Amino acid sequence: DQQVKQNSPSLSVQEGRISILNCDYTNSMFDYFLWYKKYPAEGPTFLISISSIKDKNEDGRFTVFLNKSAKHLSLHIVPSQPGDSAVYFCAASGKTSGSRLTFGEGTQLTVNP
Amino acid sequence: KAGVTQTPRYLIKTRGQQVTLSCSPISGHRSVSWYQQTPGQGLQFLFEYFSETQRNKGNFPGRFSGRQFSNSRSEMNVSTLELGDSALYLCASRPRAGAGNEQFFGPGTRLTVL
Numbered sequence: 664d665q666q667v668k669q670n671s672p673s674l675s676v677q678e679g680r681i682s683i684l685n686c687d688y689t690n691s692m693f694d695y696f697l698w699y700k701k702y703p704a705e706g707p708t709f710l711i712s713i714s715s716i717k718d719k720n721e722d723g724r725f726t727v728f729l730n731k732s733a734k735h736l737s738l739h740i741v742p743s744q745p746g747d748s749a750v751y752f753c754a755a756s757g758k759t760s761g762s763r764l765t766f767g768e769g770t771q772l773t774v775n776p
Numbered sequence: 777k778a779g780v781t782q783t784p785r786y787l788i789k790t791r792g793q794q795v796t797l798s799c800s801p802i803s804g805h806r807s808v809s810w811y812q813q814t815p816g817q818g819l820q821f822l823f824e825y826f827s828e829t830q831r832n833k834g835n836f837p838g839r840f841s842g843r844q845f846s847n848s849r850s851e852m853n854v855s856t857l858e859l860g861d862s863a864l865y866l867c868a869s870r871p872r873a874g875a876g877n878e879q880f881f882g883p884g885t886r887l888t889v890l
Contacts, residue, residue, distance in 0.1 A: 706881035
């Protein structure tokens with residue numbers, strides 16, 4: 664049972680444009696969501712998070728939107744840069760799962776110069 | 777502040793052997809979690825330790841175990857290795873246990889079982 668799903672395995676955008684990565688979840692007990700970026704042979708790097716009491720959180724070029732009724736979150740990167748090319752994972756946790764992060768399958772973002 | 781460190785970075789073992797992986801969390805972080813990443817299953821939670829106590833456990837067989845020391849460093853052990861245990865093992869630390877706070881990952885240990 665995949666509780667967190669990233670339906671797009673890959674996304675390609677031009678440098679300077681917006682990248683939008685999507686994530687859906689099924690467990691209504693999830694109340695904290697995170698995005699991580701991962702380069703090959705490295706561990707995931709934390710990017711940004713959002714609590715279920717909010718619907719938007721911004722940090723520089725990164726903005727996460729949460730739509731609780733649709734059980735959907737998205738990560739916007741504006742403007743996209745070639746160095747953003749990596750695999751992006753969304754993850755979720757909740758009161759019943761405690762510290763456990765449930766990850767999506769990841770989306771490979773490629774930003775073309 | 778130094779990040780999460782894991783040793784060794786790479787390891788090759790044969791079936792039936794056992795292996796111990798080590799993780800040093802960010803200074804001041806008391807919670808350590810372990811994850812397994814494989815191409816087929818993605819990132820899967822193994823367990824979390826806080827104050828030397830296992831707080832949470834994923835759906836892995838008993839061959840996978842761990843412990844945490846008083847300085848918050850953690851080890852995980854896999855006994856009777858199987859080919860399917862080949863994976864990237866990631867350690868993550870956070871300041872405190874429970875949900876609602878970010879976990880910071882180390883570079884991982886790449887385990888290959890032959």
